[in-house]
Amino acid sequence: MDLNMSLPSHSQGADAWQRVLLARHAQRPYFLDYIRDICTDFCELHGDRRFADDEALVGGMAVFRGRQVMVIGQQRGRDLKERMRRNFGQAKPEGYRKALRLMRLAEKFQRPIFSFIDTQGAYPGIDAEERGQAEALAVNLREMARLRVPVLAVIIGEGGSGGALAIGVANRVLMLENSIYSVITPEGCASIMWRDPEKKQAAAEALRLTAPELLRLGLIDEVIPEPEGGAHLHPEQMAATLAEALERNLELFTAFSKMELYQHRVKRYRNAGNFFAH
Amino acid sequence: MTWFHKNTPPLAPTQEDEKRVRTEGLWTKCEACRNIIWKKDLEENLNVCPRCGAHFRIAARQRLQWLLDPGEWRELDADLASNDPLEFTDTKPYRERLRAAQAATGMKDALLSVVGTLGGQPVVCCTMEYGFIGGSMGCVVGEKITRAAEYALKNRVPLIVISASGGARMMEGAVSLMQMGKVAAQLALLDDAGIPYISVLTDPTTGGVTASYAMLGDLNLAEPGALIGFAGPRVIEQTIRQKLPDGFQRSEFLLEHGMLDAIVPRKQMREYLIRALAFCQPQPAAPA
Numbered sequence A: 001m002d003l004n005m006s007l008p009s010h011s012q013g014a015d016a017w018q019r020v021l022l023a024r025h026a027q028r029p030y031f032l033d034y035i036r037d038i039c040t041d042f043c044e045l046h047g048d049r050r051f052a053d054d055e056a057l058v059g060g061m062a063v064f065r066g067r068q069v070m071v072i073g074q075q076r077g078r079d080l081k082e083r084m085r086r087n088f089g090q091a092k093p094e095g096y097r098k099a100l101r102l103m104r105l106a107e108k109f110q111r112p113i114f115s116f117i118d119t120q121g122a123y124p125g126i127d128a129e130e131r132g133q134a135e136a137l138a139v140n141l142r143e144m145a146r147l148r149v150p151v152l153a154v155i156i157g158e159g160g161s162g163g164a165l166a167i168g169v170a171n172r173v174l175m176l177e178n179s180i181y182s183v184i185t186p187e188g189c190a191s192i193m194w195r196d197p198e199k200k201q202a203a204a205e206a207l208r209l210t211a212p213e214l215l216r217l218g219l220i221d222e223v224i225p226e227p228e229g230g231a232h233l234h235p236e237q238m239a240a241t242l243a244e245a246l247e248r249n250l251e252l253f254t255a256f257s258k259m260e261l262y263q264h265r266v267k268r269y270r271n272a273g274n275f276f277a278h
Numbered sequence B: 001m002t003w004f005h006k007n008t009p010p011l012a013p014t015q016e017d018e019k020r021v022r023t024e025g026l027w028t029k030c031e032a033c034r035n036i037i038w039k040k041d042l043e044e045n046l047n048v049c050p051r052c053g054a055h056f057r058i059a060a061r062q063r064l065q066w067l068l069d070p071g072e073w074r075e076l077d078a079d080l081a082s083n084d085p086l087e088f089t090d091t092k093p094y095r096e097r098l099r100a101a102q103a104a105t106g107m108k109d110a111l112l113s114v115v116g117t118l119g120g121q122p123v124v125c126c127t128m129e130y131g132f133i134g135g136s137m138g139c140v141v142g143e144k145i146t147r148a149a150e151y152a153l154k155n156r157v158p159l160i161v162i163s164a165s166g167g168a169r170m171m172e173g174a175v176s177l178m179q180m181g182k183v184a185a186q187l188a189l190l191d192d193a194g195i196p197y198i199s200v201l202t203d204p205t206t207g208g209v210t211a212s213y214a215m216l217g218d219l220n221l222a223e224p225g226a227l228i229g230f231a232g233p234r235v236i237e238q239t240i241r242q243k244l245p246d247g248f249q250r251s252e253f254l255l256e257h258g259m260l261d262a263i264v265p266r267k268q269m270r271e272y273l274i275r276a277l278a279f280c281q282p283q284p285a286a287p288a
């Protein structure tokens, strides 16, 4: 079965910057909206057992189509008050350490992991640096690689750099059609490379951060089509399409042993992004 | 210039003299203590200021010459070069930036990977070249470290990675981002197999390099005074809109916050690594 479905024609014309705007749209469904729509019995689990509970990165037990699963994801917050509480979806080290704790819990009880990515990046602040933001991200990358359960990651909005990848080392990486995944924000890239933040549209284009481009580069495994006009216009329809994709991708790993799941993940990254010549 | 002898402390040059000797390239100014230093003295001191101990940046090849046992090294994957997967152009094409960096450094990309010995112990050692597009990590850096890790695993020798990098290479976009996952996954295999991996962080080590292999050593060591962090200081200042405290994100700050095993001056690094490798010996392969 070819899982790399092509995009519906209506979206071919959407340029990179339009997709950035859609990915960040204030009405776009967030992680917990999807959990409400596609899972039952969600039970949030808090804290990294070391320092704090980070509300920018949420996780918990849930039931997905009759199966126990662990779900984790960044949560941005809908109104200003919630956004502040959730730090605009920018997690600190305790958030990433909580995510790893929950993924290990899932591994212990042999439950698949669904990771929902939606962040501009890991939080850049004094406290985050003091508590080892870099170390927290790095450890997640290595430890996610060796999880002995299926891990599916889906970028639902913004996949911002190391802060996205630190919950995104998966057996399959899916992207909603109008989500983005990048090493830096277009604004950040424009400031550094063009020395002009207003060049963000050109930067968005140059970074190849859209789902179709990343599929073409072989960095992701599937683009999940969005309803006409974007996920925010028909959230229930979007959730249904996403649930179907998650179930179908999870099926792929039914026959995998624990060790094969680990090896599959290592190999997936070993072969990703090899663009060099001798 | 016979009156300059390395045992005679040079006279402090006047403003005019300074200009002159600077153009002759014999002098350099230490930004830390503001002293004018004779370049030859600096080199003989492994590019560490003889007055204040500030550690200057050094080229990858020079660093390995000072660090490894003299004699034969075998360079791995020297000819790997990026083929510009994004066809990236900002104010100029990435391909042009690559060509300029290659001409300036004599390297194909920002990492030198060699097999050599350290105190007689065979090691595979990767060193980042900050002079190559800020030591940024793109697919070549990721691939070379991955291959070095595979070499370490196959031959059961320790892996040492010496970082000096501004982070992921923007001009390779998400391709460079993926290298963080790729290298980290290889390090998981190395860890499983009981192969030592030592990370040495030098000035500067930030962004996606710190947030992947540089923080994953069995030992994380740093040179004194190196800038080490996830977010760059400018990004943090813009986010929190306040000035950062003195010494923030320097090696000493990281040691204090528990992120490093030790700060090791450049002159002692060789002896330190030899001592560390005596403890961290590759474990024999598990019976199949």
Ligand SMILES: [Zn+2]
Binding pocket: B030, B031, B032, B033, B034, B035, B049, B050, B051, B052, B053, B054
């Ligand atoms: Zn000095």
